[in-house]
Structure formats: C-alpha cells, structure tokens
Amino acid sequence: MRATETRVRPAKASYAVPPAEPAAGRTSRTHPSAGIAMLMIVGSGMLTQLLTTITGILSARMLGVEGRGQIVLVASLAMMASQLTLGGSLPNAVTKQLAERGVTARDGLRHLVMRWTRWALVPSAIAGGYFLIVEKSSHGVTKYTLAVIVLVMAMQTMMSRILAGAMLGEGADLIHIALTSVLPQAFVTAVLGVAFLAGVRWDAVQLSLVTATCIFIVLFSRLRLLKKPTRELSDQLDGHELFLLARRTHIGSVGPIDGLSIDRTLVGSLLGSAQLGLYSVAFALAGLTSILGGCLAMVILPRVAVAQRDPATERQLVRRWLLLSAGLIAAVVALLELMTHWVIRFAFGSEFLPATACAHWLLAAAGILDFRRVLIAVLQGRNRGGQASVIEIALTPLVVAGIVLAAVHHSLVGVSLAMAGAGVAGCLMLGVAVIRSASGARYEPVHALPRGGRGPARFANGQEPIRLAQLQAAAELQGML
Numbered sequence: 001m002r003a004t005e006t007r008v009r010p011a012k013a014s015y016a017v018p019p020a021e022p023a024a025g026r027t028s029r030t031h032p033s034a035g036i037a038m039l040m041i042v043g044s045g046m047l048t049q050l051l052t053t054i055t056g057i058l059s060a061r062m063l064g065v066e067g068r069g070q071i072v073l074v075a076s077l078a079m080m081a082s083q084l085t086l087g088g089s090l091p092n093a094v095t096k097q098l099a100e101r102g103v104t105a106r107d108g109l110r111h112l113v114m115r116w117t118r119w120a121l122v123p124s125a126i127a128g129g130y131f132l133i134v135e136k137s138s139h140g141v142t143k144y145t146l147a148v149i150v151l152v153m154a155m156q157t158m159m160s161r162i163l164a165g166a167m168l169g170e171g172a173d174l175i176h177i178a179l180t181s182v183l184p185q186a187f188v189t190a191v192l193g194v195a196f197l198a199g200v201r202w203d204a205v206q207l208s209l210v211t212a213t214c215i216f217i218v219l220f221s222r223l224r225l226l227k228k229p230t231r232e233l234s235d236q237l238d239g240h241e242l243f244l245l246a247r248r249t250h251i252g253s254v255g256p257i258d259g260l261s262i263d264r265t266l267v268g269s270l271l272g273s274a275q276l277g278l279y280s281v282a283f284a285l286a287g288l289t290s291i292l293g294g295c296l297a298m299v300i301l302p303r304v305a306v307a308q309r310d311p312a313t314e315r316q317l318v319r320r321w322l323l324l325s326a327g328l329i330a331a332v333v334a335l336l337e338l339m340t341h342w343v344i345r346f347a348f349g350s351e352f353l354p355a356t357a358c359a360h361w362l363l364a365a366a367g368i369l370d371f372r373r374v375l376i377a378v379l380q381g382r383n384r385g386g387q388a389s390v391i392e393i394a395l396t397p398l399v400v401a402g403i404v405l406a407a408v409h410h411s412l413v414g415v416s417l418a419m420a421g422a423g424v425a426g427c428l429m430l431g432v433a434v435i436r437s438a439s440g441a442r443y444e445p446v447h448a449l450p451r452g453g454r455g456p457a458r459f460a461n462g463q464e465p466i467r468l469a470q471l472q473a474a475a476e477l478q479g480m481l
Helices: 010-015 034-084 090-101 105-134 142-170 174-197 204-225 239-248 250-254 262-271 273-309 311-348 350-381 385-408 412-436 466-480
Strands: none
Touching: 034 105, 034 142, 034 174, 034 204, 034 262, 034 273, 034 311, 034 350, 090 105, 090 142, 090 239, 105 142, 105 239, 142 174, 142 204, 174 204, 250 385, 262 273, 262 385, 262 412, 273 311, 273 350, 273 412, 311 350, 350 385, 350 412, 385 412
C-alpha cells in the first residue's frame, strides 16, 4: 500500500481490510480463528517432529551408531550453514515485506533468485569443506560424496525456509503452509519405512541421497502454490532493504543457543561419529519437546503485540501464558523422562542404550530452553527483542565452552548439562528482562517502508494491521516447524 494513495487495488484487498471491519458472517480458511490457527500450527509442528523421530529410528536401525552419527553431522552442518545465512532471518524479512506491500512472491522476489543462489553456494561449500576436515581420517569416496550432500542439503534448507516465508507473506491458506512443513518429512518417512519393511539396508550416502531427493520433489511441487505474478516492475522488492531488515532481526530469528545445531556439530567434531550417533538418539527424544516451545511462542507473540494498547490486560495475558506454558512443558518433559529407557531399547535398539543417561539430562535441558523461547516471544511482542538478542549472544560462547569442556572429558552427559546450564541462565536473564519491560507502544514496523519511501505502511485509521502482526509472529518462529 502506498503512502500517497488512498485507493486499494482490488487484487490485493486482503491486505487492505482493517481488522476492525471483518466480513460479517464469513470465516476464511486463510484467516481462521485463533483456536483453529493454534491447533494447525501446533499440530503440524508436533507431527513434523514425530515424523523426524520415526525417520531417526529407521536410519539408526539401517546404519548403526557410526552411520547414524554421519547422517546427523551432515544434517547439522547443513542446518547451521542455512541458519547463519539466507535461511536465518531472510525468510522473516520476506514475509514482512510481501505482506506489508501486498505483492506476490513471484513479482517481489523473481529478480533476486539467481543472486541468492550464488550467495547460498559460498556458505554451503564451506559447510561441505568442514565435513571433510572432521572426517579426514575416513578413507574412500564416501566422505567426499557426503560433503557434496552437505552443500546440497544446506541450499535445500534455505530454499524451504524462504518458500515458507513467501507463502506466509502472500497470506496463503494456513493448511498449505502447514503441509509445506509436514509433507517433505512425511515423504521421507514413508520412503524409508517402505524400504526398511522390504529389507533394504542403505548406507549413509544412499540414505542421504534418498532424503534429499524426496525433499526436493515435494518443495518443487509446492512452488506451484505461489500466487500468479502480475508482471508489474513496481512490485519488485528492494534487495538492499531486505538485507537491512534481515540483518536487524538475525540473532532473534536464529536463536543460536539451540538454533544452530552447535551441540551436535561440536560433538561430531570433537568426539567422532559414534558418540554423535548416541547423542543424536538423546536429541531425537528431546526434539519432541523443543517444537512445543516454538509453537507456544508462535501463539503468544502476536497476542502480546496486539495487547500493548492495554497494559493491565497485557500483564495478565503474559502472566497467564507463562504459567500455562511452564505447566505444559513440564508435563511433557516428565512424561518423556519416564519413557526414555523403554523408547531407546525398543525403538532404536540395545546398542543405543548408553545414550540413556545423556537423554535424561538433555530432556530437562530441552524443557528449559523451550520456556526460554516463550520468554523471548514476550520480549519481541513488547518490542524488546533486542534485549533477547543480547542475552543470546552473551550465552552462546558459554555454551560452546561448556560443550568443549565436556568433550575433553568424553562425557555426553556433560554436554547435556552444558545445554541445561545455558537454559537456566537464559531463563533467569530473560525473566528479569520480562519483569522490567513495560507494556510499550504498539509495534512499529521500522523497515516497512512503502515503495514511495515515506514512512511505515498503515491503514487510513492509523492502526497497524493485526494480520501483519500474526504474519510476523509466524515468520519469527517458522524455522521450528
């Protein structure tokens, strides 16, 4: 929407309707009620994580401890390369600007695709080179093939996140967005499950190639869901402006303590693939709770942002959601703690039982880190996300130091304790920041300049569209789905 125009183009009317004037008697699937949206977000996230755990079980049965460790190292390096670069905060920036400008992804981003592809090659190649360094003692062509797969999967992860961000920015049906998160993992799980039942036993290279191929097939098919272009040159987004917005929100979007796979990368680098294979089993169980914190944060962030106009109501809302989140996370962690030994023995096999002690502590750490995500969401809703970023930056070197110290003593339990310690410190510091932060003014999209460059895009009544606040909330945490 342009600051100098009062009319609205019909094709983009969904972005121009003020929230105070909804269409009477109609409920769009694209804009469902808060309860339905929460069920869809949480459900898709939990289903994706459950499918990931099943895939981990199948790969562990096929490959054993050593091969499972190689697979996890490949995935961890690919995720880290993505999160540190184009897959980190760029999808969030894409979501905001597509939504605020009311343009399609094909019109807004087409001219940037080749440039982003070239940029993505550099960090992906660095991640592949690092894999060769870690696996330098290995012989044969396997390590070189896996290094290439690291490069491919890193670019694939960036593509997946930017696609989800584009769909959010276009205001796509939430069902389509949820399926874009679930379907790649579902396809991989189905293919591995059929192969396992048929008696096929792939090695690490074959399994990685099958996984990457399945994900690419789904992602390219989902590209067809993007809205048709209008071919208007004025709808192109400015690449430099996107970069500035992405840089501003990068740390908060990434969440480096547990968002960069630092623990898995360091365990694989310092302790080897076998120990990483054991640690990955513990992480697979902890991952069942990690998605919960992200989903809760996704729900609370837009509500806190919208409630800024009424400080008393906002404080009650925050208090209620923090108590609810703490209780729910604690209940899930306690249930998984009781099931840990049984799950590892019967799902992964007796050769993975040495990971049991590590899994107990890592589950506790995951619960604490989940609650930290909720606290970060509160600060972001109060427009105090910079404080959360400072805390994350300060604690990340301590996490690295703790994991390195644990690796020196060859202790996977020590790695879990380092993660738990970082979570406790983060929750304490973030809790103080939440207490001290007042319910400030409503969210001001600083970088949301219209094409005329004359200030933030707003409705005629001066209010910020709640729809954009909801899109921003989803974009901030879409990487967890």
